[in-house]
Amino acid sequence: xxxxxxxxxxxxxxxxxxxxxxxxxxxxxxxxxxxxxxxxxxxxxxxxxxxxxxxxxxxxxxxxxxxxxxxxxxxxxxxxxxxxxxxxxxxxxxxxxxxxxxxxxxxxxxxxxxxxxxxxxxxxxxxxxxxxxxxxxxxxxxxxxxxxxxxx
Amino acid sequence: xxxxxxxxxxxxxxxxxxxxxxxxxxxxxxxxxxxxxxxxxxxxxxxxxxxxxxxxxxxxxxxxxxxxxxxxxxxxxxxxxxxxxxxxxxxxxxxxxxxxxxxxxxxxxxxxxxxxxxxxxxxxxxxxxxxxxxxxxxxxxxxxxxxxxxxxxxxxxxxxxxxxxxxxxxxxxxxxxxxxxxxxxxxxxxxxxxxxxxxxxxxxxxxxxxxxxxxxxxxxxxxxxxxxxxxxxxxxxxxxxxxxxxxxxxxxxxxxxxxxxxxxxxxxxxxxxxxxxxxxxxxxxxxxxxxxxxxxxxxxxxxxxxxxxxxxxxxxxxxxxxxxxxxxxxxxxxxxxxxxxxxxxxxxxxxxxxxxxxxxxxxxxxxxxxxxxxxxxxxxxxxxxxxxxxxxxxxxxxxxxxxxxxxxxxxxxxxxxxxxxxxxxxxxxxxxxxxxxxxxxxxxxxxxxxxxxxxxxxxxxxxxxxxxxxxxxxxxxxxxxxxxxxxxxxxxxxxxxxxxxxxxxxxxxxxxxxxxxxxxxxxxxxxxxxxxxxxxxxxxxxxxxxxxxxxxxxxxxxxxxxxxxxxxxxxxxxxxxxxxxxxxxxxxxxxxxxxxxxxxxxxxxxxxxxxxxxxxxxxxxxxxxxxxxxxxxxxxxxxxxxxxxxxxxxxxxxxxxxxxxxxxxxxxxxxxxxxxxxxxxxxxxxxxxxxxxxxxxxxxxx
Numbered sequence: 024x025x026x027x028x029x030x031x032x033x034x035x036x037x038x039x040x041x042x043x044x045x046x047x048x049x050x051x052x053x054x055x056x057x058x059x060x061x062x063x064x065x066x067x068x069x070x071x072x073x074x075x076x077x078x079x080x081x082x083x084x085x086x087x088x089x090x091x092x093x094x095x096x097x098x099x100x101x102x103x104x105x106x107x108x109x110x111x112x113x114x115x116x117x118x119x120x121x122x123x124x125x126x127x128x129x130x131x132x133x134x135x136x137x138x139x140x141x142x143x144x145x146x147x148x149x150x151x152x153x154x155x156x157x158x159x160x161x162x163x164x165x166x167x168x169x170x171x172x173x174x175x
Numbered sequence: 176x177x178x179x180x181x182x183x184x185x186x187x188x189x190x191x192x193x194x195x196x197x198x199x200x201x202x203x204x205x206x207x208x209x210x211x212x213x214x215x216x217x218x219x220x221x222x223x224x225x226x227x228x229x230x231x232x233x234x235x236x237x238x239x240x241x242x243x244x245x246x247x248x249x250x251x252x253x254x255x256x257x258x259x260x261x262x263x264x265x266x267x268x269x270x271x272x273x274x275x276x277x278x279x280x281x282x283x284x285x286x287x288x289x290x291x292x293x294x295x296x297x298x299x300x301x302x303x304x305x306x307x308x309x310x311x312x313x314x315x316x317x318x319x320x321x322x323x324x325x326x327x328x329x330x331x332x333x334x335x336x337x338x339x340x341x342x343x344x345x346x347x348x349x350x351x352x353x354x355x356x357x358x359x360x361x362x363x364x365x366x367x368x369x370x371x372x373x374x375x376x377x378x379x380x381x382x383x384x385x386x387x388x389x390x391x392x393x394x395x396x397x398x399x400x401x402x403x404x405x406x407x408x409x410x411x412x413x414x415x416x417x418x419x420x421x422x423x424x425x426x427x428x429x430x431x432x433x434x435x436x437x438x439x440x441x442x443x444x445x446x447x448x449x450x451x452x453x454x455x456x457x458x459x460x461x462x463x464x465x466x467x468x469x470x471x472x473x474x475x476x477x478x479x480x481x482x483x484x485x486x487x488x489x490x491x492x493x494x495x496x497x498x499x500x501x502x503x504x505x506x507x508x509x510x511x512x513x514x515x516x517x518x519x520x521x522x523x524x525x526x527x528x529x530x531x532x533x534x535x536x537x538x539x540x541x542x543x544x545x546x547x548x549x550x551x552x553x554x555x556x557x558x559x560x561x562x563x564x565x566x567x568x569x570x571x572x573x574x575x576x577x578x579x580x581x582x583x584x585x586x587x588x589x590x591x592x593x594x595x596x597x598x599x600x601x602x603x604x605x606x607x608x609x610x611x612x613x614x615x616x617x618x619x620x621x622x623x624x625x626x627x628x629x630x631x632x633x634x635x636x637x638x639x640x641x642x643x644x645x646x647x648x649x650x651x652x653x654x655x656x657x658x659x660x661x662x663x664x665x666x667x668x669x670x671x672x673x674x675x676x677x678x679x680x681x682x683x684x685x686x687x688x689x690x691x692x693x694x695x696x697x698x699x700x701x702x703x704x705x706x707x708x709x710x711x712x713x714x715x716x717x718x719x720x721x722x723x724x725x726x727x728x729x730x731x732x733x734x735x736x737x738x739x740x741x742x743x744x745x746x747x748x749x750x751x752x753x754x755x756x757x758x759x760x761x762x763x764x765x766x767x768x769x770x771x772x773x774x775x776x777x778x779x780x781x782x783x784x785x786x787x788x789x790x791x792x793x794x795x796x797x798x799x800x801x802x803x804x805x806x807x808x809x810x811x812x813x814x815x816x817x818x819x820x821x822x823x824x825x826x827x828x829x830x831x832x833x834x835x836x837x838x839x840x841x842x843x844x845x846x847x848x849x850x851x852x853x854x855x856x857x858x859x860x861x862x863x864x865x866x867x868x869x870x871x872x873x874x875x876x877x
Binding site: 038039042043046047049050051053055056057058059060061062063065066068095096097100108109112113116117118119120121122123124125128146147148150151152153154155156157158159160161162163164 | 204205206207330331333334335336337338339340341342343344346347349355399400401402404473474475476477522523524525527556557773777780781782783784785806807808812814815816817818820821
């Protein structure tokens with residue numbers, strides 16, 4: 024049986040262990056904040072935290088994540104660090120359609136946790152695995168800079 | 176248009192308990208139209224934002240405002256809403272005055288409260304609006320309120336939910352007993368499903384899944400999502416498709432030049448049935464051809480829809496941009512009365528035009544009809560969206576012209592050539608709505624093949640922004656529709672404008688150099704419109720010194736020659752491997768009276784980045800057996816690593832009408848990038864995209 028630790032709680036799950044993590048989160052646990060954009064780990068919409076690092080969840084089997092701490096966008100909302108990133112995104116108006124947004128919030132939270140410096144070029148590189156098709160990028164970078172600046 | 180069909184105040188707004196609910200036929204695609212409508216209502220009614228909401232857009236209930244496209248939402252729905260609110264405000268004040276037996280000008284209105292100055296008696300505006308007669312008509316002359324100061328910034332509707340992952344997209348819907356569904360994608364529209372391995376079908380049926388087949392339409396449904404995905408992938412390998420001769424391949428630009436075209440003179444931006452098609456300028460001083468390949472919408476979320484079939488009635492939740500047109504097309508496809516089909520808009524990801532949304536809705540309907548009384552949530556996979564979505568047509572714009580003695584343009588011939596931009600399912604002769612749903616090409620539905628009609632509207636389709644905004648004594652403009660090119664075309668953000676603006680603005684740049692003139696000055700020399708000149712003046716004032724080793728490209732365009740004016744400069748470098756790095760964008764825009772300044776800037780920024788993605792990356796590749804651009808590796812797009820700072824200045828006069836801006840910046844961005852590459856390298860690129868291979872190829876030939 025698949026056992027995962029998600030947002031601090033342990034879950035025994037009925038999904039086939041081969042099921043990609045994002046499908047388990049969305050379909051079995053009803054945690055639909057994690058989005059699926061490509062199923063190929065090419066767009067970043069499905070990003071979650073795994074042991075504090077940003078990881079794409081749409082293609083890798085959930086069983087790979089057993090024994091690790093998974094935090095989704097819903098879990099981040101319950102933390103001060105997550106709310107700090109979310110507030111910065113709201114302040115910067117850093118979304119249009121919003122489909123890429125939750126994945127980007129998670130990614131920026133991971134950068135903050137890793138103590139990344141406020142450096143626009145480095146941020147651009149760090150987020151380049153995330154696609155946005157509406158063009159919210161400049162505002163996302165502004166939000167990320169505000170988060171990283173606030174923690175120094 | 177919106178008000179003609181829906182003339183009553185209650186068509187546009189209704190009191191609902193303590194609040195005012197706005198009604199619109201325009202759907203929110205992330206462009207923040209619902210936020211803009213709330214601002215308009217707040218401006219006209221003085222109600223606080225938290226007492227204003229926007230109703231879902233639903234057929235049979237919401238005003239029918241056609242398609243949410245063409246940067247028309249503020250112009251149409253915004254205007255209707257402003258007039259409806261102003262009419263309601265005036266009528267409410269008059270009603271209170273009548274009840275008190277006083278003159279209306281003894282009443283004040285603030286924060287949604289009507290107060291009588293002499294007695295300080297108060298009446299709530301929403302309660303008063305609830306008492307207005309149901310047949311109160313919108314007064315088209317109702318005067319807008321004059322504001323002392325602009326409203327506070329309004330947090331965009333839904334933004335908080337988006338950052339918390341709680342914003343509900345179609346993809347996230349959940350209903351009791353719901354089944355997930357996937358299609359088994361045909362290699363192309365019109366393909367015949369010759370056979371499916373019965374063992375594969377039996378295996379998935381035994382696993383508890385339902386396989387839905389109608390002729391060559393094949394889909395699979397089941398209660399858990401991932402097994403359905405696996406089944407669809409497995410069945411795809413068990414299908415034998417007959418594609419006949421397959422897709423025509425080769426250089427699309429040569430293919431379309433060789434074809435017969437339906438050609439029309441374009442006069443003042445409008446094609447003419449009667450005027451003779453002008454000849455090219457003979458022995459021209461300059462000539463060139465600009466080319467854009469097939470381009471995807473490339474929505475971040477593959478399309479999806481939820482459908483349920485109950486007792487001969489169909490309900491569909493869809494992210495379509497045109498729910499009434501789609502309803503009629505689906506009803507026609509299935510032999511239903513339109514009233515038996517109800518569509519409600521539910522958010523999807525940004526779409527940028529006619530993507531897979533409408534097809535996914537119809538596919539979901541087909542599955543729902545086969546599995547009645549069951550909600551069906553059908554989603555495309557990434558390769559379904561890339562592989563099936565209608566594309567922005569490939570296009571060429573040919574240019575030839577003469578100069579006068581001062582180096583200004585004396586004569587200009589331009590021909591915009593390509594397939595239609597009108598692939599949306601909407602009613603027309605020969606069941607044109609049904610004919611444009613891809614699943615009907617797979618069903619034996621007796622739907623005639625779709626034959627596009629030339630769009631004869633002003634600045635529509637191929638000839639959007641073909642007619643130059645510049646003063647040119649002898650203009651010879653031609654629209655050339657070439658139907659039946661290899662790929663399925665439809666509306667992509669800006670339609671023909673990016674290619675036309677690319678052609679014109681590169682021409683202006685080349686001619687400015689030839690005249691030894693600054694590119695901004697050369698454009699100003701050809702402009703009469705003082706607001707256009709003001710945009711370019713402001714741009715010139717704001718440009719910093721160009722960094723060493725960089726190139727700077729300038730472009731100007733006014734969308735449809737009637738909407739937002741945009742002048743911009745793109746600073747960039749080109750590295751040794753031909754890769755373009757965007758360094759800075761300076762943009763000046765005049766959108767008239769601005770409803771939501773931050774929302775406007777967001778649209779202009781987004782347009783710049785989409786234009787940059789088109790300019791630098793986007794091109795659909797296909798072979799005889801179907802599309803080969805099926806994911807984000809085989810169809811690269813702009814990513815974070817090449818996002819420049821974008822500096823925007825808004826200069827519109829506040830007493831000018833509000834005009835749309837959602838499509839104003841991509842065209843000039845494409846052109847400015849081409850001009851920037853020329854400035855940096857001396858290479859004049861005329862075939863999009865300007866990717867590293869193209870630039871290295873051009874450098875080797877130079």
